[in-house]
Amino acid sequence: MSAWSDLIFDVLEHITSFLPLPDHYRFGAVCKNWRSVSKQRRHPPAPQLPWLVLEDDKETRNRKFYSLSEAKHYSLDIPELHGRYICGSSHGWLFAVDLKITGILINPFTRECYELPPFPGYNEYTNVTTLIEELPSDYEEGDGYTFEDMQPRIVFKAILSHDPKERSDFTAMILFGEMHDSAFWRPGDSSWTVIVGPTFSMDDILYFEGNFYVVSAMNLLYMVDFESEPKLIEVGLEIPPENSVEGCGLQSYALFLGRNACLLVDSCRLPECKKNGIYFTHTTQSTSPDEFGFYDLGVFDMTNKMMGTFYSVEVVFPRVDSPVWITPNPW
Incomplete structure (x- = not known):
């Protein structure tokens, strides 16, 4: 043999x-x-479950990841992510922001990276430390001026239209500022382009069949129109009220939600995940664990309308920004 x-x-x-x-x-x-x-792969990799991107280790500064299929942690040394918080994930790439409010788009498994221009409302001289030092005289602790408090005001969520390794003309879109306004950037642009929209806050962004969509806090859906002056156009479809799942179902699929671009996984190909289930992560500022842990992590079974867990509370470390789902994309 x-x-x-x-x-x-x-x-x-x-x-x-x-x-x-x-x-x-x-x-x-x-x-x-x-x-x-x-190193010379010619065929697509096997289907795999998303991983969780966790916090960096305080001693080694390595970034922690959690493999859902293996129920196992990995620690990776990614210097570009040291001291940065994650505000988005798409196609295996992460959006990360540091104290100087500089952003990068990085594939953590290949270390390919794009430097992003200053976010709307900031410039290359802006620094969160300076902003905190210039607080009003009547500032009291807890007023919301720590770096952690400011994170969702800088960039609340970010996603991509395409994998940058497959298309160089991809578009990045963010929700930023107090009202989660929207803006986009493409490689070669020197700045973000702010999109004209309603005056009320936005809750989410997604990319579907060639278009970006924004979900408002009023449960309204808008499509991004990039022609001439970019703007949001209401598409006339109202999002079902929160907690309403009547008539809805994912069948054999599982949905992964959070600050990532939403991911749909076929449990027939990956039986480790719960079919007709919604895996979620959510930003929380609680300092004591509830039944789903510091991060408010859980999985909702749409068949029996029950909430469950997929991550042990004992191994969760307190941090303000939530973990982010990512599908590893090193190829």
């Missing part, structure tokens, strides 16, 4: 198409031949 390391490239490459990310790296660590195969 021939040695495993001597298998031809096509056979080995076919094997890798069945491997999730951790096993893909283990495959590449077997020998030089297998490592070469793992």
Whole structure:
């Protein structure tokens, strides 16, 4: 019998198409031949569940990740994310902001990175530390001027239209400021373009079949019109009221929601996830865990209308910004 390391490239490459990310790296660590195969992938990787991006370790500054399928933590040294908070995730890329209110778009598994221009309302000289030092004389602790308090006011959420590795003409869109106004940026732009919209706050953004949509706090849906002067156009579809799930169902799919671009996963291909379930993360400023932990993490079963957990409270560390779902995309 021939040695495993001597298998031809096509056979080995076919094997890798069945491997999730951790096993893909283990495959590449077997020998030089297998490592070469793992770096020359020609076929899409095996379907995989999203990971959670957690906080950075205070001692090592490594960024923590949680693999849902393995129920296991990983610690990765990603210097570009040191001291930054995550405000969005799309196609395996993260939006991250630091104390100087500078933003980057980064693939944490390849370290490919885009520097983003100053966010609307700020410039290259803006620094959160300076803003805090210039607080009014009547400021009292708890008034909302810490970096953690200011995070959702800088960028509340950010998503992409496409994977930057597949299309160089992608568009990034954010909700920013007190009222979660919307703005977009494309590679080559020197600044963000603010989109004209209603005066009330926006709650979410999504990209679907070639269009960006914004969900308002009034449960109204708007489409982004990029022609001439970018603006939001109400599409006349009212979002179902909160907690209303009558007549709704995901069948064999599971939905992953949070500051990430929403992810839909087929549980027939990934039976580790709960079919007809909604996995969610949510920003919370609570300093004591409730039944879902510091982060308000949970999974809602739409079949029996029950709430459950997918992440142990004992391993959750207190932090103000919530974890973010990401589908690893190192290829």
